[in-house]
Amino acid sequence: MERLELSTALSQSRQFVANLKKASQVDIRDCYQCGKCSAGCPLVSAMDYNPHQILRMLQLGQVDKVLHAKSIWVCAHCATCFARCPKEVDLPRLMEALRIEAKKRGIIKEKTVDLFSDLFLDSVQKYGRVHEMGMIAFYNLKSGQLFKDAMLAPTLLANRKISPFPHKIQGQQAVQKIFAKAKAMGGERL
Amino acid sequence: MAYYPGCSLNATGIEYNISAKAVAKHLGLELWEIPDWNCCGASAAHSTNHLLGLALPARNLAIAEKEGLDVAVPCAACFSRMKAAEMAVRQSPDMKQTINELIEMTYNATNHTRNLLDVMANAVGIETIAEKVVKPLSGLKVAAYYGCLLVRPPEIAQFDDAENPMSMDRIIEALGGTPVEWSFKVECCGAGHTTALPEAAAPMLHNIFRNAAENGADCFAVACPLCFLNLDMRQSEIKKKYSAGYNLPVFYFTELMGLAFGYAPKDLGLNKHFVNPMPLLDSKEILRHPSARREEA
Ligand code: SF4
Numbered sequence: 001m002e003r004l005e006l007s008t009a010l011s012q013s014r015q016f017v018a019n020l021k022k023a024s025q026v027d028i029r030d031c032y033q034c035g036k037c038s039a040g041c042p043l044v045s046a047m048d049y050n051p052h053q054i055l056r057m058l059q060l061g062q063v064d065k066v067l068h069a070k071s072i073w074v075c076a077h078c079a080t081c082f083a084r085c086p087k088e089v090d091l092p093r094l095m096e097a098l099r100i101e102a103k104k105r106g107i108i109k110e111k112t113v114d115l116f117s118d119l120f121l122d123s124v125q126k127y128g129r130v131h132e133m134g135m136i137a138f139y140n141l142k143s144g145q146l147f148k149d150a151m152l153a154p155t156l157l158a159n160r161k162i163s164p165f166p167h168k169i170q171g172q173q174a175v176q177k178i179f180a181k182a183k184a185m186g187g188e189r190l
Numbered sequence: 191m192a193y194y195p196g197c198s199l200n201a202t203g204i205e206y207n208i209s210a211k212a213v214a215k216h217l218g219l220e221l222w223e224i225p226d227w228n229c230c231g232a233s234a235a236h237s238t239n240h241l242l243g244l245a246l247p248a249r250n251l252a253i254a255e256k257e258g259l260d261v262a263v264p265c266a267a268c269f270s271r272m273k274a275a276e277m278a279v280r281q282s283p284d285m286k287q288t289i290n291e292l293i294e295m296t297y298n299a300t301n302h303t304r305n306l307l308d309v310m311a312n313a314v315g316i317e318t319i320a321e322k323v324v325k326p327l328s329g330l331k332v333a334a335y336y337g338c339l340l341v342r343p344p345e346i347a348q349f350d351d352a353e354n355p356m357s358m359d360r361i362i363e364a365l366g367g368t369p370v371e372w373s374f375k376v377e378c379c380g381a382g383h384t385t386a387l388p389e390a391a392a393p394m395l396h397n398i399f400r401n402a403a404e405n406g407a408d409c410f411a412v413a414c415p416l417c418f419l420n421l422d423m424r425q426s427e428i429k430k431k432y433s434a435g436y437n438l439p440v441f442y443f444t445e446l447m448g449l450a451f452g453y454a455p456k457d458l459g460l461n462k463h464f465v466n467p468m469p470l471l472d473s474k475e476i477l478r479h480p481s482a483r484r485e486e487a
């Protein structure tokens with residue numbers, strides 16, 4: 001088993017934990033490790049650390065390990081854990097804040113998840129709405145899954161479920177402004 | 191009431207849009223589509239930048255507020271994001287100021303965001319719905335699937351039980367159908383992971399199908415375009431992968447309402463499904479009900 005230098009790790013992580021609380025409104029000390037979150041998490045089998053383990057690692061100051069965890073990318077923010085947690089720990093918000101921080105530091109453990117949300121946002125920024133067809137095409141191209149879902153596309157098109165053309169809104173510029181400003185403000189919570 | 195369809199309802203979720211509008215009109219519920227609405231940012235925005243995830247939905251809510259209207263949102267994911275923006279503005283004057291600055295509009299959160307299911311079950315009401323039924327969905331055993339974000343987290347959704355929601359079940363009952371009891375009502379369908387992390391999402395979907403089938407359901411009712419897409423479009427993939435034998439058509443709850451109100455299937459968008467629902471409806475004699483002739487003529 002790996003050895004932990006608890007006191008140093010804890011003092012080094014103090015600032016991080018304080019910022020995390022600001023960003024997610026979660027006080028990691030609230031968690032008493034009952035494990036209910038992990039028991040109900042539908043994605044736990046795809047995670048490297050269970051949700052309650054992520055919390056425990058934070059409590060022990062293992063910040064780096066947490067930021068390198070796949071779990072923060074795998075979480076689908078379904079809020080099952082949050083609804084069931086006896087201590088009302090908002091885990092989806094915590095996972096989200098951790099993912100934002102990891103990305104800021106250039107740590108992206110699930111490239112496809114990251115690509116998917118980037119392309120989604122590109123589309124919104126450009127047109128004001130999501131262009132599903134363009135997004136799916138780009139996604140398959142960039143993720144190297146060129147023929148993935150190729151079977152589904154003709155039916156989607158034939159049923160007029162997806163359009164080859166993006167739908168632009170008049171408020172495009174308003175939306176672009178929101179993007180620029182939110183970026184400039186860093187997206188931090190107050 | 192203001193109406194925010196959201197991106198999916200113009201594309202992959204078009205049947206939801208068509209059937210929701212038809213049914214609302216039939217019930218005398220006027221839906222005013224928010225002019226020039228923008229995408230709510232879905233989970234991509236709020237897991238990238240908190241402020242962006244609040245400001246994008248707030249712009250739409252601000253437009254509706256100007257008209258003094260509450261907002262009906264059919265998509266569970268949009269609903270969750272819109273509601274989060276509403277709560278953020280309501281709970282913190284600082285946040286309100288930041289958001290107003292971002293959208294360059296005034297949004298005070300005096301209006302309410304409601305899920306379309308909540309609007310139908312509680313504003314329109316079960317009795318009113320029952321009164322309009324001309325073609326009861328007799329013998330149709332339906333697994334009401336709510337997914338994760340429709341009723342959770344409870345302090346956001348605020349309209350039904352987070353573990354065992356009943357609104358959709360009550361509507362199905364009012365339509366003459368039989369809601370089945372099953373365990374995966376609020377289990378996550380994998381959301382965007384069906385594309386981004388298919389290995390993780392496949393077992394989630396498989397569990398949902400299996401549990402519904404084991405409990406005697408012969409179809410699903412959903413209230414979210416993403417749930418619909420995952421359940422309807424991915425079913426054949428999952429069936430192949432797990433060599434499973436079920437065949438479960440998926441309906442938007444508004445499509446079921448439309449059918450029971452006597453609308454023709456194609457006027458509700460039922461011809462656009464991946465899992466063809468016609469044989470099931472035929473076998474239950476729902477389409478051969480005498481009052482169906484009106485639309486078929
Ligand atoms: S359910 Fe809540 S208290 Fe229990 S382990 Fe998970 S986060 Fe901690």
Ligand code: SF4
Pocket residue numbers: 037040041042043044051074075076077078079080081082091092095
């Ligand atoms: S929000 Fe994330 S951690 Fe919580 S149950 Fe859902 S997938 Fe698991």
